[in-house]
Amino acid sequence: MENWPTTPTTPAPAPMEPIAVRPDEAARLLGVSPRTLDKLIKARAIDSRTVGRARLVAVPSIAFDVIDENDLVENYPKLRPVLVEGLIRRTEVANIIASPKIGKTWLAHGIAMAVATGTPWLGRKVEHGRVLIIDAELYRETLAYRMRRTREIMGVRPSRGWLSVWPIRGRCVGIDVIERMIREHSKPGDFSLIILDALYRLLPKGTEENSNDSMTAVYNVLCSLADWSGAGVAVIHHTSKGDQSSKGVTDTGSGAGAVSRAADAHIVLREHIEDDCVSVHARVRDFAQPDPFVIRNLHPGWQLDPNLNADDLKVGTRGKAREAKPKPRDWTVAEFVGEFVTHEWRTRAEIEQLAVGRGLKRTNAERLLKIAEADRLVIRDPRDGRSPPVFGRADLKPQPPQTGGAF
Numbered sequence: 001m002e003n004w005p006t007t008p009t010t011p012a013p014a015p016m017e018p019i020a021v022r023p024d025e026a027a028r029l030l031g032v033s034p035r036t037l038d039k040l041i042k043a044r045a046i047d048s049r050t051v052g053r054a055r056l057v058a059v060p061s062i063a064f065d066v067i068d069e070n071d072l073v074e075n076y077p078k079l080r081p082v083l084v085e086g087l088i089r090r091t092e093v094a095n096i097i098a099s100p101k102i103g104k105t106w107l108a109h110g111i112a113m114a115v116a117t118g119t120p121w122l123g124r125k126v127e128h129g130r131v132l133i134i135d136a137e138l139y140r141e142t143l144a145y146r147m148r149r150t151r152e153i154m155g156v157r158p159s160r161g162w163l164s165v166w167p168i169r170g171r172c173v174g175i176d177v178i179e180r181m182i183r184e185h186s187k188p189g190d191f192s193l194i195i196l197d198a199l200y201r202l203l204p205k206g207t208e209e210n211s212n213d214s215m216t217a218v219y220n221v222l223c224s225l226a227d228w229s230g231a232g233v234a235v236i237h238h239t240s241k242g243d244q245s246s247k248g249v250t251d252t253g254s255g256a257g258a259v260s261r262a263a264d265a266h267i268v269l270r271e272h273i274e275d276d277c278v279s280v281h282a283r284v285r286d287f288a289q290p291d292p293f294v295i296r297n298l299h300p301g302w303q304l305d306p307n308l309n310a311d312d313l314k315v316g317t318r319g320k321a322r323e324a325k326p327k328p329r330d331w332t333v334a335e336f337v338g339e340f341v342t343h344e345w346r347t348r349a350e351i352e353q354l355a356v357g358r359g360l361k362r363t364n365a366e367r368l369l370k371i372a373e374a375d376r377l378v379i380r381d382p383r384d385g386r387s388p389p390v391f392g393r394a395d396l397k398p399q400p401p402q403t404g405g406a407f
Helices: 023-030 034-042 069-075 104-117 140-154 175-185 212-229 258-262 333-340 348-357 362-374
Strands: 018-021 048-051 054-060 082-084 093-098 131-135 163-167 193-197 232-238 265-271 277-284 293-297 302-304 378-380 390-393
Touching: 023 034, 023 054, 034 212, 082 104, 093 104, 093 212, 093 258, 104 131, 104 140, 104 163, 104 193, 104 232, 104 302, 140 163, 175 193, 175 212, 193 212, 212 232, 212 258, 333 348, 333 362, 348 362, 362 378
Parallel strands: 093 232, 093 265, 131 163, 131 193, 193 232
Antiparallel strands: 018 054, 048 054, 265 277, 277 293, 293 302, 378 390
16 A cells, blocks of 8 residues: 555655753744643653753654745645545545534444445545544444444445454543554554544543644644554544534534644534434535535434435534424504403503413513503503502593492
């Protein structure tokens, strides 16, 4: 299998050796805040040591390899090889985003099986290549079951050595350690696709998902891994809480905005109004923007459903349909009087209670009653000493005074 670059005329960047610099300079070079740098050092994601009285931090050196524009155009005549048609290229980082338990892992296993066997995935051509799945969520028995079922559904079986799985559930291994171990135990070109499932379990200790500094550092590691290995790197990630239907594609995904900005492809699965279906929307960097499409859950696995409109998203918190609240009626004064003020004397509290029972707010009922009285559509009983006062329509005659009587 050929590694990127594929031709002698495309020079690869020279390997970067670490250099020791002061912490403030290290933070600037890495593009993180001093606070985030301290957390990375404490988590041993970055090496640091004291030399004399100075504290030094090891960071990759950056060569000032400026390229003339003519050389750039001549030496890089093509975009990087396509891995999944219209979505992912070799050496790119792609996010696959969906809410919990919607079927992200099944989808990722389908992509892995397609690449490992050279089989089209949901109607898209793929490059045949070796695949590595790094799974931090499932037990080996569950992984084995899902692989068997994916084989059966797709009707394929990868040859030995084309699809490898590294189960690390419960091992607390961060992205930084994973990148280092892949470099130590493989060589560039060994894999065409590396799948990381799932991002939240692979964040280095001390990383804050909502921090742009932290997530930029994480995606810098992912980009470094993709560039060194020559593989496309697919990252499984979850959505934030709440309704996702009204969000933009790149706004969908939990955590800092750097998660979507740093990736080359952002692929989002959101529930469709049709049961067991999801709409797939994507934003990509180096392809024409793909049309959204709908896939149906086969329990397990996914299948294209070309008969559904991908924009018909289910609305509501966590995908549950939300009933639309009826718009409150805008009552006129005349309607209010006709409905709640009759030819019988009623107290203010009785009138307001009737109005509240029909959906009005008590403050609105009180306001409408005052306006009606000012417009002489409603009158009070003119007899003195009546408490609380009673109201009726303007043509209502006053009650005759009560006379004393026998008990």
